[in-house]
Amino acid sequence: MSSQLHHFTAQVYYEDTDHSGVVYHANYLKYFERAREDIIGIEELSRLWHEEGVGFAVYRADLSFHEGAVFGDTLDIRTRWDKESLYRVIWHQEVWRPGGEKPAVTGEIHLVCLDRNKKLRPLPEISLD
Amino acid sequence: MSSQLHHFTAQVYYEDTDHSGVVYHANYLKYFERAREDIIGIEELSRLWHEEGVGFAVYRADLSFHEGAVFGDTLDIRTRWDKESLYRVIWHQEVWRPGGEKPAVTGEIHLVCLDRNKKLRPLPEISLD
Amino acid sequence: MSSQLHHFTAQVYYEDTDHSGVVYHANYLKYFERAREDIIGIEELSRLWHEEGVGFAVYRADLSFHEGAVFGDTLDIRTRWDKESLYRVIWHQEVWRPGGEKPAVTGEIHLVCLDRNKKLRPLPEISLD
Amino acid sequence: MSSQLHHFTAQVYYEDTDHSGVVYHANYLKYFERAREDIIGIEELSRLWHEEGVGFAVYRADLSFHEGAVFGDTLDIRTRWDKESLYRVIWHQEVWRPGGEKPAVTGEIHLVCLDRNKKLRPLPEISLD
Incomplete structure (x- = not known):
C-alpha cells in the first residue's frame, strides 16, 4: 500500500x-x-547519523528522462513510497516542470539502511507510514 | 553605499x-x-538569458573558510551588495550556521554581465538598489 | 552483438x-x-556539438549499487555497448574498485541523439562498432 | 622559495x-x-586520512576568472606552492586552455591540516619541497 x-x-x-x-x-x-530527506525529516536523519551511526543508502535507481528542465524552472518533485520490508523502502518519484502535462523525469529508488561499517540494518522507526 | x-x-x-x-x-x-539569484529574481534572470542573451558571470571570488557546515544544518546566507559601476556588482556574502556567533564562511564575489558572445555588457536595469 | x-x-x-x-x-x-565520452571521442563530441548542434542525451539509466567506492580508489570503469537501432545506443557499464571480485556499481544507460531543438536525430556515423 | x-x-x-x-x-x-592531490599523492592522502585521521582543509581561496573553458577542452592546471609555515601551504594555481596565451583562471589557495576533531595540526612530512 503506497503512501500519500x-x-x-x-x-x-x-x-x-x-x-x-x-x-x-x-x-x-x-x-x-x-x-x-524532506519526507523522513532532516533533523531525524541528522540525529540517526550523528548519534546512532545509521544512514540510508541507495542500492538501486531506475530513471527515465522524457524532457529536460531548464534554468529558472521551479520543479515539483512528487513522491510516493512503499515500505517493502523491514529492510527496504521503494520510492516512486517524478519531476514535474511548471505547467507540464506529464512528468519530465521519473525514478524508482530503492533504499536500505546501513550502519557505519556498511552493514545492513532494519529501517528505523520513522514516520514512513 | 551598501544594500540592505x-x-x-x-x-x-x-x-x-x-x-x-x-x-x-x-x-x-x-x-x-x-x-x-534570489535577490536578482530567477524569473528576471531567466528572461534576461532566454530573451536577451545576457547572463551574469563571476570574475573574482575571494573566500575565507572558518568552520565547516555539516549535514542537517539549515544555513543562513547573508548578503549585501554594491553596484560599483555600470558594469560591476560586488557582493559581500556570509554563511551562518544555526546558532553561530560568527560566519562559517565569508566571500566577496565580483559579477559582470556578458552577452552570448562573452562580451561585456552594462548591467541591466534590475532592482539592485 | 556487443562491442569489445x-x-x-x-x-x-x-x-x-x-x-x-x-x-x-x-x-x-x-x-x-x-x-x-572517451569511447566516442571528446574531439568528435565537441565537433558534433559546436559545428552540427548535435548532442547525446540519456533517456534511461538503471543503476545497481553493491559497494561504495572511497577516497583514493582508482576505479576501473568497464563498458560494452550495443547499437540497438539507428537512434539508440545501450551501454552496459560497471565500476570496479581496486582488487574487487565483482563490480561495485552496474548501470545500463540508454542514449539518443538530439539536435539543438531537442528533436530526435539518427545517431551520427561514429566509430561505435 | 617557491616549488617547481x-x-x-x-x-x-x-x-x-x-x-x-x-x-x-x-x-x-x-x-x-x-x-x-596529484602533487601530494593520492595514496599518501588516503593513508593520512584513513590511518592517521588527518586531512587537508582549504581556509582561503582567491580566484580570478578571465575566460571560460568549454566542453572538449583539455586543460593544463599549473601549480606552484610555498610552505609558508609549519601549518600552512599556499598554492598558486592556474588554468590554461589549449593554445591559450594567458591563464583562463588563476587561484591562490591556502591549506591547513586538521585532525578528525577539526583541530589544527602541523603539516605532515610530505614531499612538498
Whole structure:
C-alpha cells in the first residue's frame, strides 16, 4: 500500500544545468534525494547519523528522462513510497516542470539502511507510514 | 553605499558534503549564487538569458573558510551588495550556521554581465538598489 | 552483438564523496559518462556539438549499487555497448574498485541523439562498432 | 622559495559546464584540488586520512576568472606552492586552455591540516619541497 503523494519544490539554478542547456542528468538524483530527506525529516536523519551511526543508502535507481528542465524552472518533485520490508523502502518519484502535462523525469529508488561499517540494518522507526 | 542585508536559507544535503564530514569547499560558491539569484529574481534572470542573451558571470571570488557546515544544518546566507559601476556588482556574502556567533564562511564575489558572445555588457536595469 | 570491453580509469577525489564516507551515488553517472565520452571521442563530441548542434542525451539509466567506492580508489570503469537501432545506443557499464571480485556499481544507460531543438536525430556515423 | 612548476591535465566534461556554455565557476576549485592531490599523492592522502585521521582543509581561496573553458577542452592546471609555515601551504594555481596565451583562471589557495576533531595540526612530512 503506497503512501500519500508528497510535493517538494526544487529550483533549477546555474549549478544544475550543463552546456546543452538543460539540467545535467545526474542532478535529478539530487532532487529526488532532497525530497526523500524532506519526507523522513532532516533533523531525524541528522540525529540517526550523528548519534546512532545509521544512514540510508541507495542500492538501486531506475530513471527515465522524457524532457529536460531548464534554468529558472521551479520543479515539483512528487513522491510516493512503499515500505517493502523491514529492510527496504521503494520510492516512486517524478519531476514535474511548471505547467507540464506529464512528468519530465521519473525514478524508482530503492533504499536500505546501513550502519557505519556498511552493514545492513532494519529501517528505523520513522514516520514512513 | 551598501544594500540592505538579505537573508537566504540553504539546507545542507548529502550531496553537499564530502568524506571529511563537512560541506565540500566549492559548494559554498553554489549557496552564494543561489542567494544572489534570489535577490536578482530567477524569473528576471531567466528572461534576461532566454530573451536577451545576457547572463551574469563571476570574475573574482575571494573566500575565507572558518568552520565547516555539516549535514542537517539549515544555513543562513547573508548578503549585501554594491553596484560599483555600470558594469560591476560586488557582493559581500556570509554563511551562518544555526546558532553561530560568527560566519562559517565569508566571500566577496565580483559579477559582470556578458552577452552570448562573452562580451561585456552594462548591467541591466534590475532592482539592485 | 556487443562491442569489445572498454576500460576507463576514474580517480576518486574529495569532490566525489559524501559525509557517509563513500562516493555520492549520483556521481557514478558522471564516471559512466566520462567513459562513454572517451569511447566516442571528446574531439568528435565537441565537433558534433559546436559545428552540427548535435548532442547525446540519456533517456534511461538503471543503476545497481553493491559497494561504495572511497577516497583514493582508482576505479576501473568497464563498458560494452550495443547499437540497438539507428537512434539508440545501450551501454552496459560497471565500476570496479581496486582488487574487487565483482563490480561495485552496474548501470545500463540508454542514449539518443538530439539536435539543438531537442528533436530526435539518427545517431551520427561514429566509430561505435 | 617557491616549488617547481607542476602540470596536471583536466578534461572538461558535460558535468563541468553550465547552461551559459562554459565551465561552472565553482568547478575550477575541483580542478585545483585534483592537481594538489596529484602533487601530494593520492595514496599518501588516503593513508593520512584513513590511518592517521588527518586531512587537508582549504581556509582561503582567491580566484580570478578571465575566460571560460568549454566542453572538449583539455586543460593544463599549473601549480606552484610555498610552505609558508609549519601549518600552512599556499598554492598558486592556474588554468590554461589549449593554445591559450594567458591563464583562463588563476587561484591562490591556502591549506591547513586538521585532525578528525577539526583541530589544527602541523603539516605532515610530505614531499612538498
